[in-house]
């Protein structure tokens with residue numbers, strides 16, 4: 480990743496290089512709008528109700544009883560939307576605590592600040608009123624220090640600042656009983672749509688090539704009433720333990736979790752044959768919101784795209800003829816989306832297919848069949864930026 484000294488584009492919190500790369504495809508004004516929207520969270524957080532454990536009505540009622548402002552999704556049956564409030568003004572008062580990017584982005588939407596995310600806390604004593612800022616000095620919240628500077632920086636664990644007022648506020652989904660008991664999973668709308676577009680059925684053998692932490696795997700289990708045979712692969716031990724935790728919490732019973740490099744499944748598991756394959760590989764994550772700033776370079780994006788291409792041989796070899804392959808990313812760059820689709824169509828026996836549901840807009844018109852692709856733009860759809868392609872093996 481580019482270093483922190485890179486120049487930011489005028490009036491934005493994105494690197495100049497990234498801004499001009501995106502402008503080439505989207506134009507100046509659309510790029511400004513996308514970046515402008517990425518800085519804010521969507522106006523609702525979405526949760527998928529895990530119908531293996533609860534009904535949507537039951538969860539809706541229990542959230543309303545807790546005074547959490549909740550509405551049903553107008554189209555997706557198993558989805559509830561929780562209002563995100565803000566932006567609120569954050570006054571710079573008291574001592575300053577600087578949080579790293581990831582921590583600042585969580586605090587910005589209401590989370591407390593934990594010691595590992597603190598970069599500096601100059602002169603802070605326990606019980607001080609503080610302002611939390613990001614690395615660029617942008618204030619994200621006010622709060623009360625729970626540890627002194629020395630403890631925060633030496634011990635590097637535990638709650639550092641209890642947040643009293645953040646720029647945005649919403650229910651902390653992961654602190655709810657409904658979360659602990661596996662009745663809900665926090666997942667954005669395009670990610671929920673991705674598993675639906677794979678059209679899983681109870682009789683399918685399904686391979687999820689990049690499965691952890693398991694948002695889509697557990698949704699596939701739900702959509703097939705715990706009946707399909709699902710193989711969930713991932714090559715990160717720590718993320719696999721999250722995946723197993725989620726599988727257990729959500730009462731999922733039809734998933735085999737396998738630690739493996741999915742680029743070589745056809746070599747390592749020659750008898751594996753799937754009706755459906757989901758490929759949701761690592762990406763530049765430029766669509767993820769909120770994003771306080773972004774320093775990634777075009778080189779980082781190209782590196783992601785080159786990695787993404789490496790999964791296709793294995794995906795196609797393990798897929799039965801006539802089977803479905805869904806490719807998805809949480810990014811907006813054409814190199815990781817349409818250009819990857821073009822590469823896949825030119826090199827493998829794949830054809831693009833119509834998706835069962837379109838809530839976004841079509842792909843960029845830079846490849847044949849772009850009308851069959853689905854894109855989400857943060858400035859248009861009130862979602863993260865996202866991309867979904869559906870292929871059939873011919």
Ligand code: SAH
Pocket residue numbers: 670688689690691692693694695696712713714715718739740741742759760761
């Ligand atoms: N589908 C997941 C999110 C996937 S994020 C969900 O919906 O929750 C991408 C995942 O790909 C990460 O967990 C990462 O560990 C995994 N990954 C990266 N390279 C991989 C490889 N070569 N083989 C298998 N998994 C890989």
